[in-house]
Amino acid sequence: MLEINGISVRYGKNKRKAVDGANLSIERGKVAIVGPNGCGKTTLIKAIVGLAPVESGNILLFGKDIKNITNELRVSTNLSDVYRLMRMSTSDTIKLYSEIKGIDADVVMKMMANFELEDTLDKMLYELSTGQQKLVCNLLCIATGSKMILLDEPFENIDQMRRIKLTNMLVDYESEILLNTHEFDILGKLKGWSLYFMLEGKLFGKFEANDVRNLFINRGISPNNLSVMETSYGTFSITRGEGEVSISAARNFNSLLNEVT
Amino acid sequence: MISTYFLKSMLKNKNIWGWGLFFMLFWIFMGAFVFGTNFPDQKIYFQYDASIWFGLLGLISTSTMATSVAYSIYYGNSSLAYGFRFTTLKPSRYISSFAISTSIIGGMLSGFMLLFTFLLFSYRSGFLLTPTFPYMSIIIGFASGAFMFLLASIIIVIVNNYLGLRNVSFASFIPMILTYLFGFTQINTSLPPFIVYGSPFTDISDLLIWSYYGREIPVNLSGSLQNGGQINLVVQVIMLVLWIILLSILSFMLIRKIKPKSIEEGRQV
Secondary structure, X not given: XXXXXXXXXXXXXXXXXXXXXXXXXXXXXXXXXXXXXXXXHHHHHHHHOOOOOEEEEEEEEOOEEHHHOOOOOOEEEXXXXXXXXXXXXXHHHHHHHHHHHOOOHHHHHHHHHHOOOHHHOOOEHHHOOHHHHHHHHHHHHHOOOXXXXXXXXXXXOOOHHHHHHHHHHHHHOXXXXXXXXXXXXXXXXXXXXXXXXXXXXXXXXXXXXXXXXXXXXXXXXXXXXXXXXXXXXEEEEEEEXXXXXXXXXXXXXXXXXXXXX | OHHHHHHHHHHOOHHHHHHHHHHXXXXXXXXXXXXXXXXXXXXHHHHHHHHHHHHHHHHHHHHHHHHHHHHHHHHOHHHHHHXXXXXXXXXXXXXXXXXXXXXXXHHHHHHHXXXXXXXXXXXXXXXXXXXXXXXXXXXXXXXXXXXXXHHHHHHXXXXXXXXXXXXXXXXXXXXXXXXXXXXXXXXXXXXXXXXXXXXXXXXXXXXXXXXXXXXXXXXXXXXXXXXXXEOOHHHHHHHHHHHHHHHHHHHHHHHOOOOOOOHHHHOOO
């Protein structure tokens, strides 16, 4: 369904590698990618939907190279950049995107009501708070019921109550999901999901997402490690059962790295 | 119908109405009451004068829309790149929907220009300067709207894909700059026939002038009404249609390859 074969993406004037030789394959199931801010998670999703220039490697979606994909409705994303086709109210954005995604706008409207977002409908998308914008984009993506949805930081700036609702929605989603986040608290709830860590553009894994409470991060190469992560600020290894710093004890990846370095 | 959303968005766009209508009303007022006229006190001369102002301002009015169109495409570059890949949106559908919407707005602007030119110039001259072919003014307004969209879309995609978004602000004004260039040079100088016929800007303004005036118009608008050759309007219609077809093809070829760029690249300071 999704095959990422050694892709690298470079950005900016200094051509920094945002994604560095990433490999990932999703045939069936749901995948979470966890990493600190700036590690390349968003760029990876952008590369999958053709919004970031892939320097080397290739990405196949349903067996087709993304360079040759047109009008493929089986993939959706929550990236806000893709919902700016024109200057419109939230309501019109929902109607337009429902039309071009071939879904019933009422489905999205019901979801909006479920998340108590009716008062945002008459406002422009850019007038909404960051959390509201994120929720609208999440719902526009999820409502498509696409075979594969790509969610970039779906929980960012979202209050606890809606976060729980959203998590349940994602757990119950019947098709494949690729989700990235820098927060750990959500992982324990993602039973049956695969988990990858991303650091400096490289993917490490795979692990079980709800096994995160048993995972530890260690400086250097520990015996019985599950994965070794070579980074510019040292070598780390992931172990199960015991180790230096419990991954689940950290709130997010940045605080984890602060602890371990 | 995605053109409904484009149309709704443009109808709510204060820039289009501010620059495309209200600023043009100011110039109609200036044309009628401030700029001097030294022709005989006969209806035909006033009709001709009103029609020239209508032709020029009708053209400029629709060109102001091109700036908004350019910004819409610039802000939507990632949405378009995604849309063509992962939604039912096709380049041809996007272009035709947007062109239909700009045509309707172009027709509306042309209609307003026509109405206010008629009212103010009639009041000023004391003659009832009724437009001869008002429906033609609207149709040419439609064509002008489509032309301005296509031109703006081509320029902005070239800038987005190949030249860098630092130039986006200037690029968005190119259709308007060309409009002023061709519009004013035709009125104030004697342009060679290949420009009068070959330039879509002069084609539009001449056809607007004719739709108001109702008689053949001279090639040299700055000269006397009776002297010199008359413009062959059929050739101008053909040239304008050819321009629209050519730009439609170019726009289609370019927009389907639109590259997603960060809109922050367009920030000037």
